[in-house]
Amino acid sequence: MTAQASTINAQSQAFLDSASDLLGSKGLSRDPADIEPWLTDWRGRYSGRALALASPASTKEVAALLALCARHRVPVVPQGGNSGMVGGATPDASGAAILLSLRRMNAIREIDTDTGRAICEAGVILQTLHEAAEEAGMRFPLTLGGKGSATIGGLVSTNAGGTQVLRHGTMRAQVLGLEAVLADGSVFDALTALKKDNRGFDLKQLLIGSEGTLGIVTAASLRLLPAPRARATAWVGLSSITEARTLLRHMECDVGDCLEGFEVIPQHCLDSVLDHLPKARSPLSQEHAWHALIEMVHTEGDDHQLQSVMQESLVNASEKGIDFDAVLAANDRQADDFWLLRDSISAAERARGPAMQHDISVPVERMPEFILEASPALEREFSGARAVAFGHLGDGNVHFHVLAPEGATPGQWEVTEGKAISARVHDLVTRWGGSISAEHGIGQMKVDELGRLGDPVALAMMRAVKQALDPLGLLNPGKLVPPAHS
Numbered sequence: 354m355t356a357q358a359s360t361i362n363a364q365s366q367a368f369l370d371s372a373s374d375l376l377g378s379k380g381l382s383r384d385p386a387d388i389e390p391w392l393t394d395w396r397g398r399y400s401g402r403a404l405a406l407a408s409p410a411s412t413k414e415v416a417a418l419l420a421l422c423a424r425h426r427v428p429v430v431p432q433g434g435n436s437g438m439v440g441g442a443t444p445d446a447s448g449a450a451i452l453l454s455l456r457r458m459n460a461i462r463e464i465d466t467d468t469g470r471a472i473c474e475a476g477v478i479l480q481t482l483h484e485a486a487e488e489a490g491m492r493f494p495l496t497l498g499g500k501g502s503a504t505i506g507g508l509v510s511t512n513a514g515g516t517q518v519l520r521h522g523t524m525r526a527q528v529l530g531l532e533a534v535l536a537d538g539s540v541f542d543a544l545t546a547l548k549k550d551n552r553g554f555d556l557k558q559l560l561i562g563s564e565g566t567l568g569i570v571t572a573a574s575l576r577l578l579p580a581p582r583a584r585a586t587a588w589v590g591l592s593s594i595t596e597a598r599t600l601l602r603h604m605e606c607d608v609g610d611c612l613e614g615f616e617v618i619p620q621h622c623l624d625s626v627l628d629h630l631p632k633a634r635s636p637l638s639q640e641h642a643w644h645a646l647i648e649m650v651h652t653e654g655d656d657h658q659l660q661s662v663m664q665e666s667l668v669n670a671s672e673k674g675i676d677f678d679a680v681l682a683a684n685d686r687q688a689d690d691f692w693l694l695r696d697s698i699s700a701a702e703r704a705r706g707p708a709m710q711h712d713i714s715v716p717v718e719r720m721p722e723f724i725l726e727a728s729p730a731l732e733r734e735f736s737g738a739r740a741v742a743f744g745h746l747g748d749g750n751v752h753f754h755v756l757a758p759e760g761a762t763p764g765q766w767e768v769t770e771g772k773a774i775s776a777r778v779h780d781l782v783t784r785w786g787g788s789i790s791a792e793h794g795i796g797q798m799k800v801d802e803l804g805r806l807g808d809p810v811a812l813a814m815m816r817a818v819k820q821a822l823d824p825l826g827l828l829n830p831g832k833l834v835p836p837a838h839s
Contacts, residue, residue, distance in 0.1 A: 368425040369405060372451075375417055379457075382406045391435055391452055392444065396703075396710075398767070399440035399797060402448035403430070410457045412532060412540060412571040419569065420538025422451070428827045429453050431565035433507025434478070436499040438712065439796030441511065441564050441832050450830070455506050458571065464489050469577045470529060470546060475506025475570050482575075491577040494521040498696035506570045512562030514792030516695070519747035520613045521578075523792065524561065530574035531557040535567075536823040544574045559818060564794050565829040567822045581650035583659035586688035587667065590641030590678040594619075594721040594742075597645050600675050601747055604647065607666040611659070614648040615747040622698045622743045629701035636680050636691060645677075645746075646695050648688070656684075698743055699752070707757040707764075709771045711778045715787035717749040724751070727781045731755055735774055750791035753778060779806055795833045804835030 373381045382388065383405045393400040404427065409415045422429050428450035432442040444450045459476035466489050473482055479493075479500040486493045497503065497515035507513075509531070513524045521527070529546035543557050560568050591597050597617050604612050620640050627633050637644075651659055660681055667679055682688035702708055715723045728740035737758025744751040755774045757766045779789045779799075783806045795803050804812065812835060819826075819834045 364425065365404060365427075368421065368427055371421055371425075372405065372407065372418065375421065376407060376409055376414060380408050380410060380414065382408070388452065391432060391454065394440045394443045395436050396438065396440075399443040401430075401444035401446050401450075403444045403450055403452045404448060406452045406454060408454045408457045412458075412534065415453075415455070415458075415534045415569055415571055416538045416540050418453070418538075419534050419536060422827060423537050423825060426825060426827070427451060428830050429565075429569070430829055431455070431506075431510070431569050433475070433504035433510070434499070434502035436502045437507065437511065437796060438710065438793040439790070439798040441794050441796030441798075441829070442507070443797070445831055453569065455569075455571065456504070461485050462572070464491070464577070466491055466577070468546070469579075471575045471577050472544060472572060473505045473575060474572045475504060475509075477505045479503045479505065479508060486577055487580060489577075490580050492580045493527070493575060494578050495524060495527055498699065505573055505575070509561055509570045509573050510563065510565050511794040512792070514745070514748070514750065516614050516616060516692075516745065518745060518750070518792075519615055520610065525558065527576045528557065528561055528573055529576055531560055531570065532572040533560050533568040533570045536825065536828050540571075541568060544572060546574050559822075562794070564796065564833045566819060566833045567828065569828070579652045581652055583651045583654045583656050584685065584688065585649045585656065585659040585663040586682040586691055587647045587663055588636035588680050588682075588691050589645040589647060589667075590637045590639065591643045591645060592641065592676055594643050594724050594746075596675060596677070597643050597746060598718075598721050600645060600670055600677065603670045603673065603675065604666055605747075607669060608649060608662060611649040611651050611662065612647070612747075613650050614646065616646040616695050616744060617746040617751070618644040618646065618695060618698065618743045619741055620644070621739070621741050622702065623694065625701040625705055626694050626697045629704050630693070630697055633690075633694060633697075636694075637678055639678065641678065646691055702741070702754055702756065705756065706759075707761050707766045707771065709755045709767065709774050709778075711753040711755070711775065711782075711789070712750070712791050712793040713753050713778070713782045713787055713789060714748070714750040714791035715782060715785045717747070719785060720746060720749055720751060723781070723785050723787070724753075727753070727778070730781070731774065731777060734777065735770060737761075738770075738774065749787075776802065797832055800831065800833060800835050803833075807835065 388406045430444045431453045455475040458474040460474045462472040464471045530544040533541045724742045739756040742751045742753045
């Protein structure tokens, strides 16, 4: 053993001893069995090593731990439900960092129905918040397929989107106040929700979407809305993605704020889900090139009344010449079955084999043309690959997946041809004035691409903020912020 290695080990041991004294046996583990499940991302694409797994039980403990990490120069990789899509919560291979899990901080501190506010700690599972709000006659207006594992801290840190952005906006729009611990261990306490506050920068907005690179979110004050009393859900078959956009525009004008979700699904994705879920059935008897899942909700009336509004709007669309086939969900159970088909697409596509998944956006009015141009262009350029797009047409964000040719070797294809495919997709998106990351973040997967394609002025501003708030570069290193030489 070299003298340098001995010194490093001694330094690490001194840190671990202090961290163990601070957090206790429940709060700090070096047991490989405890750490191993959290060293690989959800997709299985990134793996790393960690010095230890820290699980503090309070904001005070997080603050003390980060101050300790700053003194010992120990990097920190925060992790919520480990359900991210871009490797943003996975440590590198050096083993120098600690994994910081906030899953023990899972209290819903307050639900106030008078003000429409919930205060949640970072480790609260999204589904748990949904259930608690429902019990109080309220709702939290953000949901996504991973609601059973995604945490509030992770959702804030990645500015998550989901299927209700069309009406309610991303996580950024749901956050009324924030509590976070900065790199030096100081606590940023801005949980109090003020409708008007002109004291300079809106600092909480810096932390939302920063992927743990500027501070560790420990709690959030979140917007709640009255629970809807009426729901109407329809599954619609269409001949083209262009026709889907025409129907979307019609319904936006026809039903206004009642329209909460408008998801588009190509036949290929539906087929994958039907293969993946043996008990699932297609809502329509015939195949269609594209499908739309449409949902309306309202706080007044009942399901029957809102279903009548949905039906009337679809009749009006047909009279305008929009060609489609449709079925309305007869009850909540059937509506949930429709949504299960939509929410199972990613898992079903993954079960089919390797794929490069791209979470992109372009202006809503240009999305159909982008899909119609980009899909065949990629399939011509990369023989045997198959491009499929699905998702939130209403907010200009689709999940653009390129499936590997049959027989491709998992793990090898992604880092060879798959990498070239992603670069090509990102080039096309940038040319169309879009974003290479609409809701899943940058993480480590896209950090080089952001450096390659991002606006130089915006990148310089990001680096300046990072340097100001984390001068030692200890918070989630290698994620989100491209180095200056990129």
